[in-house]
Amino acid sequence: MLEIPRVTENGNIGPVNSALVPRFGGAPTYALLPRLDEVAAAGQSADIKVVGVPFDAGVSYRSGTRFGSGHIRQSSRLLRPYNPATDTSPFAQVQVADAGDMAVNPFNIHEAIEAVQQDALDLTEDGASLMTLGGDHTIALPLLRAASQRAGEPVALLHFDAHLDTWDTYFGAEYTHGTPFRRAVEEGILDTEAISHVGTRGPLYGKKDLEDDRRFGFGIVTSSDVFRQGVDEVVGRLRDRIGNRPLYISVDIDVLDPAHAPGTGTPEAGGMTSRELLEIIRGLRGMNLVGADVVEVSPAYDHAELTGIAASHVAYDLISLMADLRAGRAEGAEGTQQTGETA
Ligand SMILES: N=C(N)NCCCC(=O)O
Ligand SMILES: [Zn+2]
Numbered sequence: 001m002l003e004i005p006r007v008t009e010n011g012n013i014g015p016v017n018s019a020l021v022p023r024f025g026g027a028p029t030y031a032l033l034p035r036l037d038e039v040a041a042a043g044q045s046a047d048i049k050v051v052g053v054p055f056d057a058g059v060s061y062r063s064g065t066r067f068g069s070g071h072i073r074q075s076s077r078l079l080r081p082y083n084p085a086t087d088t089s090p091f092a093q094v095q096v097a098d099a100g101d102m103a104v105n106p107f108n109i110h111e112a113i114e115a116v117q118q119d120a121l122d123l124t125e126d127g128a129s130l131m132t133l134g135g136d137h138t139i140a141l142p143l144l145r146a147a148s149q150r151a152g153e154p155v156a157l158l159h160f161d162a163h164l165d166t167w168d169t170y171f172g173a174e175y176t177h178g179t180p181f182r183r184a185v186e187e188g189i190l191d192t193e194a195i196s197h198v199g200t201r202g203p204l205y206g207k208k209d210l211e212d213d214r215r216f217g218f219g220i221v222t223s224s225d226v227f228r229q230g231v232d233e234v235v236g237r238l239r240d241r242i243g244n245r246p247l248y249i250s251v252d253i254d255v256l257d258p259a260h261a262p263g264t265g266t267p268e269a270g271g272m273t274s275r276e277l278l279e280i281i282r283g284l285r286g287m288n289l290v291g292a293d294v295v296e297v298s299p300a301y302d303h304a305e306l307t308g309i310a311a312s313h314v315a316y317d318l319i320s321l322m323a324d325l326r327a328g329r330a331e332g333a334e335g336t337q338q339t340g341e342t343a
C-alpha cells in the first residue's frame, strides 16, 4: 500500500495532506479524513464520526438518494482543514473519522430503519457525535430515536427542509421520507416545546397539513421568512426557542433553491441560498448539538456537483459546531461570527 501523508495536529489524525498528494486521487472518504478503522488501528477513538446511509426506498418522487452519501464524499475533496467563518479547525481540535456506510436493506424499509437505529447506537456508544450523510429523509426517524436514547430524553429538532415531512401516510405506508417527523412526535422522542422547520415553501395537499403540523408543536420559519427577516433575526428566534436543550439538526438539501441544489428528488422553487443556510448554521454555535444529518442528495439530477458541494459544506459547518462544542471552545459564542470587517 502507498504511504498517505496526513495533516496531524494535537495527536488527531487529519485529512490527506493535499499539498503532498493530489486531492482528486485516492479513496473519497469525507473531506479525505481517515477511516474509522484506520483511527482505531492507531489506538485512537473518534470524537465525531461521519457515516453514510445509502438508502432511498422511502421516496415519493424521483429516486437516487441511495447514491447521495457517496456523492457528498466525492464532492468533499476540496474542503480544507481551517474554517475561518467560525475560527474552527475541526479536524485538529478533535478526532473526526469516516465510519463508512451502513448496510441497510434496500428491499425492506422496516429492517432498514431498525439497522440505522442500531448502527447509530453502536457508533455513539463511546460518546461520539454522529454526522450522517443520506440517504432519503426516512432515515431521520431512526437517527432521532438513537439520538434521544443517547441523550436520555426527547431532543429538540431543527429541521431544514422545503417540506414539512409531517404527513401521515403515502399509499398506506407509515415510514417514508415525507413522514419521519410525524412518527417521531407520535413516538415521544422529540421535545415538542423546541421543534422547528426552517425553509419550508411550496404547495401543500391542504390547509390541514399546517394545522396538523402546528398541533404537533412545530414552529415554522418559511423560506420567505428567511428572505424577509434575514439570517440574524431567524437565528435569534431559533436560539430563543431551543435554548440549551439537546439539539438534533436535520438538513434536507432541498431546503436550498433548485438553483443551488438541483440534485434532489422533490425540488421546490423559491428556496434559500447556500449562503443563507450556512450562515444560519454558523449562528447556532454553542448550542447543545447532539447529532445531525444531511439528506436527500440525488446525484443523477445534480449538475457540476452543485448539490454535492453544498451538502459537503453544510456537513463541514455542522462538524465545526460539534468540534467547537466538544473542544469546549463554544462558550459564549453567540454573536462571535467572523464578519470579515478587517478586510
Ligand atoms: N423530500 C422529502 N423529504 N419529502 C418530500 C415529500 C413530498 C411529497 O411527496 O409530497
Ligand atoms: Zn424536502
Ligand SMILES: [Zn+2]
Pocket (backbone or CB within 6 Å): 137, 161, 163, 165, 177, 252, 296
Ligand atoms: Zn425532507
